[in-house]
Amino acid sequence: MNALETNGLSKEYTGNWGKRTKVSALNGLTIQVEHGQIYGFLGPNGAGKSTTIKLLLGLIAPTAGTGSLFGISIHDKRARERVGFLPEDPSFCAYLRADEFLDLCGKVLHMDREQRKKRIAETLQMVGLPDKATTRISQFSRGMLQRIGLAQALMNKPDLVVLDEPLNGLDPYGRKELKALLQVQKSQGKTVFFSSHILSDVQEMCDQVGILNRGQLVECGKLKEMLPVRNVRLKVSTMDMDTVNRLEPLVASMTREHHHWIIQLEGASRTDEVCAILRGHAQQSIEITRTTETLEEFFFRRIEENNLERGITRPEPIMAMAEA
Ligand SMILES: Nc1ncnc2c1ncn2[C@@H]1O[C@H](COP(=O)(O)OP(=O)(O)OP(=O)(O)O)[C@@H](O)[C@H]1O
Ligand SMILES: [Mg+2]
Known part of the structure; x- marks a missing residue:
C-alpha cells in the first residue's frame, strides 16, 4: 500500500459570482x-x-477522480489522522504566544496536557525556535512564521507530512535545517510530500x-531514473592502439591523463558497447562516472516541450518587455 495515491484527480473551479468562467486547475492527476x-x-x-494538496487534505472537493492516504479515501476524515500539514502562506492567531498556539493545536489533536507540554518543547527545538516559546506570533518574522507552521505540522508525530512550499521565506540556515529535519522524518520511516520551486534543494532531498x-502531470517517478545521462566518463589504466582505433568512432574524446586514459561519451547509449570493447582487450579496471541533467535543466526542458505540445505560449517575460 502506498502512503499517498491519486487516480484521475481533477478540479475545476467555478468563477466568481455572476461569472460563468471555469478554471480547470487539475486534470486527471494519477500519482503514487x-x-x-x-x-x-x-x-x-x-x-x-x-x-x-487542498484536495488531498479534504479542504476542497474534487470535480472528478479519487485519492487515498494510507489506503483510506480522501473523502473519509480518518485519512487525515496520521497527517501533518503546512499550508501555503500560513497565518496564525497573532496574539497568541508560540507555546499557546501549539498548545491549542495539541488540544485540537486531542493530546493530553502532559503530551502537549512535552511535544511543544520538542517541536520548537526541531524547528529551531526553542527560545521563542513565550514570544507572541505577531512578533515573528516571515521565516519564523514558516518554522512555527512546521512545528504545528509535526505536533501529532505524523506518518505523512504534507508541506506546501515549506522552504518559502527560510534563510539558508533554515533551508539547511529543514532539509535535515525532513531527512530525519524519512529515517524514522515517515513519508514527506512537499511542493517547492527550489529545484536544487528538491534534487538534493527527494526520492520521487x-x-x-x-x-x-508532465513527469513523475524516481529522481535517479528520471534525469537523463548527459555524458559518461570512463577511466581506464591502459589501452593498446587497436582498442584506441576501435573506440575512436564511438566516443566524444580520448585523452591521456597521468597514468590513465579518460574516455568521454555523449549520452549513455554507447556505454555497454564501449565497455565490451575495453573488456575484450583485457583492460584491468574501468571506472565509470555518469553526469545527468540537473533537475532544473530537466524541469525547464520538459515544461517547454509540454507547452509546445499543447500549443501554450507563455506571456512575454518582464525583462524582454523592458528592453523592447
Ligand atoms: N479558489 C479559486 N478559484 C478559482 N481559481 C482558482 C482558485 N484557486 C486556484 N485557482 C486557479 O487554479 C490554478 C491552480 O492554482 P494553484 O494555487 O493550485 O497553483 P500552484 O501550482 O499552487 O501555484 P503557485 O506555485 O503559484 O503556488 C490557477 O490557475 C489558479 O488561478
Ligand atoms: Mg501554490
Missing part, C-alpha cells in the same frame, strides 16, 4: 507516493500544486518527483 519516501511536487506558478504544468 511510496512509504518512507520524500516526494517533491513541482510546477510553475498556477500549475495546480496547492489545489492538489512529480512535475505539473497547467493542471497536467
